[in-house]
Amino acid sequence: MNPNKKVKATGFIALMLTLSVSQVEAAYMRADRQDSLAQPQYVKEIVKLSSNAKVKKAFATIADLEAETRANHILLTEIPAPPFKEERRAKKFAEMLRVVGADSVWIDAAGNVIAKRKGAKGGKTILIEGHLDTVFPEGTDVKVETRGDTLAAPGIGDDTRALAVLLTMLKAMNAVEIQTEADVLIAGTVGEEGQGDLRGMKQLFGKDGLKIDAHIAIDGTSTDRIVNRGVGSHRYHIAYKSDGGHSYGSFGMVNTHVALGKAIAYWSQDAEAYIAQPGPKTTYSVSVIGGGTSVNSIPFEAWMEVDMRSESDERLQKVDGYLQSALQKALKEVNEGKKFGNDLTLEVKMMGNRPSGGGELTAPLTQRMMAVIQQSGGTPKLSASSTNANVPLSLGIPSITIGGGGLAHGAHSLGEWFVNKDGKVGIQNALLILLAEAGLN
Ligand SMILES: [Zn+2]
Structure with a gap:
């Protein structure tokens, strides 16, 4: 781990x-x-690959296509893609992939756009993707404002940049007739953000039946960063319910808020003591609470939404276990203390379940990406995060998340902006890691 x-x-x-x-x-x-430099064998492999004539030509093509990359980036950013409403952007992205050229382009049952580029040998499949969805609700102004070399609009960096990167990468591969050994899938995925709960990836690695051998996500812009560990998360909506009544007249019946308060206290106490033990970072949060009608009423409902995260599945399960027992303990205590009336009830709904995994520094995909970054003059920085890579990592399938190049700021905020500072490096790196994994024929 x-x-x-x-x-x-x-x-x-x-x-x-x-x-x-x-x-x-x-x-x-x-x-x-200490370990963040690639092992010599991988450095050698990447040096050799980048000195290949076709690869060099593809790199030059990527540089020549900067104006087109920028135009695609603006066009796609201005098509809203709120959570669960990615269809419009998906349709356009599919159309653009078809224009650039692939063996087949389709939209799957979840709404992912997938372009397949067949390899010379086949038998192995590499997926490279960026996510279509943004965090912004319907009606958000997504018009791109250009101020000098700065492009400003919600979603411009996270993750529309990746979609423009994929189009240019594919165009360069086609222009110089690069042929890979393995099959390549280039995708725009749905449901990466928040309550999307990685549903696009779950579909790609589940019902789509694509038998993917390795996965590269492009998310964010930093060309030094490699996410090679998935931070897993559990999220719940929890509600205590009762009949409710008059604060004076019905005094003695169960109070939902008392139960919620006790549950929060028990959970935070136990979780706090547990995560204080050394090990991978683990967090918990009581994030939103609500309920109650007026100051002179015993509430009929108390609810909360909670989030917990860890790089370690074991630690995540443990903190979740403390939550479940705290909820039951509070329920029991409040019901035992009632003077009359019906019992409290408890509803626990899971809102999100993102698996954790990964972290093997010696994994060839991670090593190759470190070598790619070094080759481009950068310094690899490994990190843990919650990204689309969580799904394959939890299944034991090699997976990393890399940046698409350029400089972005203000992800998930209305003030998000992007500057094409050395942006081509991100596209060249994406191509190089894809070729290293898929094999150059
Ligand atoms: Zn993202």
């Missing part, structure tokens, strides 16, 4: 026993940094 597996076990365990939690965390980070 974590890079410390590479550190000599006995020494490291002895070290851990004598260190405080923050010192252990610092040791984790140091281990990360």
Whole structure:
């Protein structure tokens, strides 16, 4: 799960026993940094690949296409793609992929746009994708404002840049007639953000039956960053319900708010004690609460929405377990304390379930991407996040998330902007890692 597996076990365990939690965390980070250069065999592989004549030509084509990349970027950003309403953008993106040229382009049952480019050998499939959806609700003004070299609009960086990157990458591959060994799938995916709950990826790796061997997500812009660990999350909507009544006249009946308060207190106490133990970062949050009618009424409902996250599935399950027992404990206590009336009831609805996984630093896909970044003059920075890569990583399928190049700021805010600073490097890197995985015929 974590890079410390590479550190000599006995020494490291002895070290851990004598260190405080923050010192252990610092040791984790140091281990990360030490290991963040690619092994020589992968550096060699990528150097060789980038000196190939066709690859060089493709790189030049990518540079020549900058104006077109920018035009595609603006066009797609201005087609709204609110959560669960990606169809319009999906249709346009599919049409644009067809114009650039692939063996087949289709939209699957979840709404993902998929272009297939057949390999010379087949038998292996590599997926590279960016997500179509934004976090912005319907009606958000998505007109792109250009101020000098800055493009400003909600969603411009996260993740519309990736869609423009994919189109240019494919166009360059076609222009110089690059043929891969493996089949390549280029996709625009749905449901990456928030309550979309990675439904596009779940479809691609589930019902679509595509047998994908490796996955590369383009999300964000940084060309140094590799997300190779998936932060898993659980999210719930929880409600205590009762009949409710007059605060004076019905005094003695169950109170939903008391139950909710107790549950929050028990959960935070247990979760806090648990996550204080050294291990992968794990968090929990009581994020939204509500319920009640007026100051002189015993409420008929108290609800909350909670979120918990961890790189480790074991730790996530544990914190979830503390939540479930806290909810039951509070329910029992309030019901036992009632003077009259009906019992409280409890409803627990799971709103989100993102699996965690990954983190093997020696995984060839991660090593190759580190080598690609070094080749472009950058310094690889490995990190953990919740992205589309969570789905394949949880299935044990090699997966990383990389940046599409350029400089972006203000993701998930109305003030989001993008500057095409060395943007071509992101596209060239995407092509190089794709070719390294798919094989150049
Ligand atoms: Zn994103």
